[in-house]
Amino acid sequence: MFTLARQLADIGLLGLNRRNAEYTLRYNPRNLYPLVDDKLRTKKLAQDAGIAVPELYGVVEKEYQVRDLPEILKHHSDFVVKPSHGSGGDGILIISGRLKEVYRKANGVLMNQGELNHHVLTILSGIFSLGGQPDKAVIEYRVQPDPLLEVISYQGVPDIRVILFLGVPVMSMVRLPTRMSGGRANLHQGALGAGIDIRTGTTLTAVWRNGIVGEHPDTGNAVMGVKIPNWEALLRLAARCYQLTGLGYQGVDIVLDKDKGPLILELNARPGLNIQIANRSGLLPRLNLVEQNHKGLNGVEERVAFAQEHFGASV
Amino acid sequence: MNRVHLYLLAFSLIVIGLGLFLYKALVLGFPLSPQKVSEIWNVEAHISFIAKNKPVKVSLFIPRTVRRFAIVNENFISQGFGITTATEGGNRQAEWSIRKAKGKQILYYRAEIRRIETKESGILVKPPEIEDPKFEGPYLAATQSLVADIRARSADADTLVKELLKRLTKSQPDDNIALLLGKQTSISNKVRLAVRVLAQAGLPARAVHGIRLEDENQNAPLLHWMEIYDEKQWRAYDPITGEPGVPPDYMPWWRGTQPLVQVKGGDRLQATLSVNLKQEEAVRAAIQSGKIKSPLLLDFSLFSLPVHTQAIYRVLLLVPLGAFLLVILRNVIGIKTFGTFMPVLIALAFRETQLLWGIILFSVVVGLGLTIRLYLEHLKLLVVPRLASVLFVVVLLMALLSVLTHKLGLERGLSVALFPMVIITMTIERMSIVWEERGASEALQQGLGSLVVAAIAYLIMTIGYIEHIVFVFPELLLVLLAGTLMLGRYYGYRLLELHRFKALAKGNT
Numbered sequence: 001m002f003t004l005a006r007q008l009a010d011i012g013l014l015g016l017n018r019r020n021a022e023y024t025l026r027y028n029p030r031n032l033y034p035l036v037d038d039k040l041r042t043k044k045l046a047q048d049a050g051i052a053v054p055e056l057y058g059v060v061e062k063e064y065q066v067r068d069l070p071e072i073l074k075h076h077s078d079f080v081v082k083p084s085h086g087s088g089g090d091g092i093l094i095i096s097g098r099l100k101e102v103y104r105k106a107n108g109v110l111m112n113q114g115e116l117n118h119h120v121l122t123i124l125s126g127i128f129s130l131g132g133q134p135d136k137a138v139i140e141y142r143v144q145p146d147p148l149l150e151v152i153s154y155q156g157v158p159d160i161r162v163i164l165f166l167g168v169p170v171m172s173m174v175r176l177p178t179r180m181s182g183g184r185a186n187l188h189q190g191a192l193g194a195g196i197d198i199r200t201g202t203t204l205t206a207v208w209r210n211g212i213v214g215e216h217p218d219t220g221n222a223v224m225g226v227k228i229p230n231w232e233a234l235l236r237l238a239a240r241c242y243q244l245t246g247l248g249y250q251g252v253d254i255v256l257d258k259d260k261g262p263l264i265l266e267l268n269a270r271p272g273l274n275i276q277i278a279n280r281s282g283l284l285p286r287l288n289l290v291e292q293n294h295k296g297l298n299g300v301e302e303r304v305a306f307a308q309e310h311f312g313a314s315v
Numbered sequence: 316m317n318r319v320h321l322y323l324l325a326f327s328l329i330v331i332g333l334g335l336f337l338y339k340a341l342v343l344g345f346p347l348s349p350q351k352v353s354e355i356w357n358v359e360a361h362i363s364f365i366a367k368n369k370p371v372k373v374s375l376f377i378p379r380t381v382r383r384f385a386i387v388n389e390n391f392i393s394q395g396f397g398i399t400t401a402t403e404g405g406n407r408q409a410e411w412s413i414r415k416a417k418g419k420q421i422l423y424y425r426a427e428i429r430r431i432e433t434k435e436s437g438i439l440v441k442p443p444e445i446e447d448p449k450f451e452g453p454y455l456a457a458t459q460s461l462v463a464d465i466r467a468r469s470a471d472a473d474t475l476v477k478e479l480l481k482r483l484t485k486s487q488p489d490d491n492i493a494l495l496l497g498k499q500t501s502i503s504n505k506v507r508l509a510v511r512v513l514a515q516a517g518l519p520a521r522a523v524h525g526i527r528l529e530d531e532n533q534n535a536p537l538l539h540w541m542e543i544y545d546e547k548q549w550r551a552y553d554p555i556t557g558e559p560g561v562p563p564d565y566m567p568w569w570r571g572t573q574p575l576v577q578v579k580g581g582d583r584l585q586a587t588l589s590v591n592l593k594q595e596e597a598v599r600a601a602i603q604s605g606k607i608k609s610p611l612l613l614d615f616s617l618f619s620l621p622v623h624t625q626a627i628y629r630v631l632l633l634v635p636l637g638a639f640l641l642v643i644l645r646n647v648i649g650i651k652t653f654g655t656f657m658p659v660l661i662a663l664a665f666r667e668t669q670l671l672w673g674i675i676l677f678s679v680v681v682g683l684g685l686t687i688r689l690y691l692e693h694l695k696l697l698v699v700p701r702l703a704s705v706l707f708v709v710v711l712l713m714a715l716l717s718v719l720t721h722k723l724g725l726e727r728g729l730s731v732a733l734f735p736m737v738i739i740t741m742t743i744e745r746m747s748i749v750w751e752e753r754g755a756s757e758a759l760q761q762g763l764g765s766l767v768v769a770a771i772a773y774l775i776m777t778i779g780y781i782e783h784i785v786f787v788f789p790e791l792l793l794v795l796l797a798g799t800l801m802l803g804r805y806y807g808y809r810l811l812e813l814h815r816f817k818a819l820a821k822g823n824t
Contacts, residue, residue: 004813007820017646018806090748118695125698127748189754210818277819 012282027248036267055141083128084136091128146256154218166294167242170286172196173278195279199312201231325797332793360424364581366416371580376569389426448511457491472545480557503539519544525567531591649809652765662772684743
């Protein structure tokens with residue numbers, strides 16, 4: 001047990017206690033949390049700064065506004081409904097098509113207007129939000145995944161998570177939905193995670209259910225060595241989020257849209273630690289390096305350049 | 316800087332806590348283990364009633380020194396009431412009186428009782444007078460027939476009483492007894508009837524009411540037994556077993572047929588008796604040995620509180636201990652639970668039900684509640700009404716379980732009612748959401764985690780030794796607080812994280 005702990009320490013694995021104490025608690029002031037915990041505010045903030053986000057179709061804030069839902073959705077046949085304060089992907093409903101009053105969920109199950117309204121009301125009651133306070137339901141554009149990533153995922157939209165420390169992208173992975181994860185991109189639900197080489201933007205080995213795999217379990221396509229298009233632009237987009245929120249340690253979730261390119265999906269003030277498994281390396285050495293050097297780095301360009309210089313895959 | 320600050324704080328907490336502890340343990344000689352140095356009980360009668368703005372008179376029977384128990388010290392607590400005590404017919408009675416009182420009134424009688432060993436036998440030269448049992452009409456006939464019957468089947472007073480008690484306690488009493496008892500089949504009524512029947516048979520007998528001197532009981536039930544005068548002394552009989560003699564921890568409170576407490580000029584009278592074994596005696600021995608000059612420390616210790624409050628603090632002081640355990644289990648081991656401190660509250664509830672029953676009842680109620688919650692999901696209700704509905708169902712389920720287990724003769728089931736219902740309801744709600752969003756395995760994992768943590772906390776919190784230490788030396792909680800503060804700076808891996816990231820270590824070696 002102790003040898004295992006020492007091995008992990010040698011790799012520089014970041015544990016939950018240390019992440020909370022030395023990174024989120026120290027670098028993320030509490031008063032900034034609402035900026036990222038409220039996805040609607042994040043979206044507005046990003047829009048104002050000219051950062052690309054999925055288009056907002058409408059917001060339901062009060063129970064009576066549910067009546068307006070058909071009006072909001074009139075011109076949209078596919079969209080996403082999510083709680084503004086949700087966490088861990090809870091409460092997100094993806095509608096991929098509709099026939100008048102019948103909506104088809106991403107997994108093929110049909111639901112009628114009443115069921116959709118109920119879902120929205122459930123969101124408003126705050127059951128998915130942190131602390132259970134009343135919430136808002138956000139209705140937005142459903143991302144059309146880039147064909148390059150679509151071949152290595154099963155249903156759902158793969159997203160790219162970048163850990164941003166003091167504005168420097170330190171680690172990244174792409175999360176690929178599988179049949180087991182039901183189209184969701186959460187690793188603990190069975191999604192596949194593949195580390196990304198920060199220097200080149202090519203995927204490294206993938207991790208699925210604590211084991212290392214070479215190909216997608218559902219599609220059989222190789223997940224290693226896939227080059228993410230427009231990687232540097234994507235890194236710069238992520239790096240800009242530091243000025244946006246002021247959070248020192250954050251996770252940036254980006255999706256690659258077929259037509260609109262990289263879009264910021266959401267920001268996370270307490271990003272998970274699984275990314276280390278996907279990259280098969282620890283965060284601590286990289287975080288320490290940034291801590292020592294971040295004062296000399298000015299602007300997005302320099303920070304991205306620093307990241308690409310130092311955080312190439314060692315493999 | 317912060318770190319130094321924390322270490323200093325933790326260090327001073329430890330020094331203060333351990334210092335006080337060592338001073339009390341070594342210098343003052345406070346007992347380190349729950350030893351019963353001498354058997355002294357704090358007995359308390361708590362009387363409350365609503366006065367009707369009239370002169371009020373309250374009379375309460377109070378215990379007197381008897382062969383096995385001596386009253387060491389007693390006091391009466393009341394505001395504005397005059398108090399007199401009188402001894403009459405072998406009973407002592409306290410009488411509170413006031414010219415005018417209005418609203419809720421509370422009176423206390425408190426006594427310290429010590430067990431004594433006397434060799435003196437209770438021989439009475441003069442036999443007591445027999446009170447006329449006043450049976451009339453069919454009752455008289457029934458009594459006479461009953462007396463004739465039991466007399467025919469017995470050889471002496473002892474066998475006569477046994478025969479009578481045997482008949483009284485039968486589940487299907489014969490016609491005579493059924494007529495005499497009527498609908499009132501409580502033990503106290505059976506004892507009262509037995510006394511009258513024996514009077515009819517010419518045998519002096521009396522009803523005795525008392526309590527059991529237990530370690531602790533905040534609501535000590537009144538026990539009833541009887542005494543008969545035979546061979547120049549009073550002999551006790553247990554009405555339930557019909558055997559002579561009563562357990563040594565039965566303390567008589569008063570004799571006769573009158574109720575414990577009576578009030579004139581007030582209503583809604585309530586009286587509860589409580590008893591607890593006193594640890595202070597060992598502490599007092601330490602003072603009496605002259606090692607401490609002014610017992611200021613004692614005046615401000617938990618022992619100075621009323622018996623009721625002391626019993627509450629015995630439990631309350633264990634809560635920080637549970638919280639400390641929770642910190643270890645969550646931040647060092649990494650067990651996932653529902654809610655942060657819910658497991659500690661479940662553990663407290665287990666104190667009422669015992670562990671195995673607690674786990675079974677908790678699982679059953681949560682399981683059934685979960686089923687109903689999943690069914691309610693189909694009805695598309697808003698959250699607050701849905702939560703309220705689950706609460707309804709939980710309360711009804713608990714009532715049903717209690718009735719069922721009671722019918723099955725399992726008394727444990729009754730105590731489930733003390734389970735914090737809202738906590739169960741919230742558990743059900745949280746669990747069902749996790750179930751839907753993260754799958755059954757995650758929900759069961761967290762549910763199991765909560766139960767395991769609660770069970771561990773329960774097992775540790777119920778060690779009598781620990782309960783004693785925390786109550787006698789509450790300052791040790793400061794040491795625990797220091798530990799908790801230090802754990803707040805534990806940045807190492809959680810034990811279960813090692814398992815989670817195992818693949819990483821393998822992949823790199």
